[in-house]
Amino acid sequence: MKALVLEGIQQLAVRNMPDPEPAALGVVIRVKANGVCRSDWHAWNGDFKREFPLIMGHEFTGVIEEVMPGVTRFKKGDRVVVPFSGSDGTCVHCQAGLSHLCDNPLYPGKTYSGGYAEYVAVPLADRNLVALPEEIDFTAGAALGCRFMTSFHGLVDRAKVQPGEWVVVYGCGGVGLSAINIAAALGARVIGVDINPDNLALARQMGALHVVNSLETPPVEAVLQISGGGAHVSVDALGLAQTCVDGLLSLRKTGRHLQIGITTKKDAGHISVPIDAMVYKELTLVGSLGMAAHRFEAMIPMVVQGRLNPERMVNREITLSEVEGVFENMTKSAGAGAFVVTQFQ
Numbered sequence: 001m002k003a004l005v006l007e008g009i010q011q012l013a014v015r016n017m018p019d020p021e022p023a024a025l026g027v028v029i030r031v032k033a034n035g036v037c038r039s040d041w042h043a044w045n046g047d048f049k050r051e052f053p054l055i056m057g058h059e060f061t062g063v064i065e066e067v068m069p070g071v072t073r074f075k076k077g078d079r080v081v082v083p084f085s086g087s088d089g090t091c092v093h094c095q096a097g098l099s100h101l102c103d104n105p106l107y108p109g110k111t112y113s114g115g116y117a118e119y120v121a122v123p124l125a126d127r128n129l130v131a132l133p134e135e136i137d138f139t140a141g142a143a144l145g146c147r148f149m150t151s152f153h154g155l156v157d158r159a160k161v162q163p164g165e166w167v168v169v170y171g172c173g174g175v176g177l178s179a180i181n182i183a184a185a186l187g188a189r190v191i192g193v194d195i196n197p198d199n200l201a202l203a204r205q206m207g208a209l210h211v212v213n214s215l216e217t218p219p220v221e222a223v224l225q226i227s228g229g230g231a232h233v234s235v236d237a238l239g240l241a242q243t244c245v246d247g248l249l250s251l252r253k254t255g256r257h258l259q260i261g262i263t264t265k266k267d268a269g270h271i272s273v274p275i276d277a278m279v280y281k282e283l284t285l286v287g288s289l290g291m292a293a294h295r296f297e298a299m300i301p302m303v304v305q306g307r308l309n310p311e312r313m314v315n316r317e318i319t320l321s322e323v324e325g326v327f328e329n330m331t332k333s334a335g336a337g338a339f340v341v342t343q344f345q
């Protein structure tokens with residue numbers, strides 16, 4: 001099969017690779033669409049420790065091609081999306097319903113070969129696949145397996161956004177635009193902040209009532225003014241010191257800051273936060289990681305009903321060899337919306 005292989009930091013090549021063998025209780029999927037994610041960019045950039053060579057790709061949809069004995073919920077020909085929060089089902093977190101925090105995680109594109117390829121062997125299929133209804137096309141559906149589920153769990157399960165609340169989202173890339181769309185669907189009033197005018201235009205299409213270009217306008221002051229004293233919830237979708245701290249400072253008293261973005265090499269996992277403001281305003285800082293597969297039962301109907309709109313953020317369908325250019329644009333904060341690999345030759 002053809003696959004895009006990460007052979008070292010910032011070293012990508014399209015190669016002929018052996019077709020994957022199905023794992024026990026697993027399936028093989030023919031990939032129809034795989035979204036290019038900022039996490040892939042982090043790995044390409046060397047921000048994460050990775051073993052090379054690696055086939056990345058963790059937001060993909062496809063059709064089941066081969067099924068191993070013991071798989072009961074899926075059959076050949078089924079349309080599926082693969083949540084990146086794969087799990088083993090045996091640890092205490094899995095047994096508590098928190099399979100996204102599994103102690104032995106099964107991440108596509110990290111612990112097993114991922115979606116920048118014609119085929120992927122997904123292990124433990126019954127727990128690590130979600131059926132994709134006919135109403136959701138493969139290209140739009142790819143976003144559900146990472147950016148949408150990440151924002152959905154963060155906003156719904158962790159920050160518990162309520163109708164009428166002000167939500168500010170720092171960073172209008174993949175996760176940020178998904179967060180805007182979901183917060184708006186929950187009935188929140190949403191403000192999007194970014195430095196790229198194309199991202200801000202998309203933020204409006206995804207449901208933001210207001211957008212702020214932080215290169216032109218100090219965003220914290222703008223959010224405090226627009227929301228009449230501060231947002232109820234801030235989201236840092238980027239993981240930069242600036243966006244994290246600005247998010248915290250944009251909150252009203254008792255506000256909740258949702259941290260979804262992870263840091264780059266520069267910050268290496270540590271960001272200083274305005275701790276006195278957090279005390280005086282009784283702020284809460286909430287982390288969020290992926291989403292357990294079973295929570296798709298709450299998200300998929302909202303997509304089918306048209307309340308969530310992953311299709312609106314698809315910029316372009318691309319080939320495997322075009323992925324590197326998308327990464328280079330991410331470094332420059334250029335290129336709005338989602339780029340989705342749909343051609344694998």
Ligand SMILES: [Zn+2]
Nearest residue numbers: 037039146147
């Ligand atoms: Zn991702």
Ligand SMILES: [Zn+2]
Nearest residue numbers: 089091094102
């Ligand atoms: Zn587990």
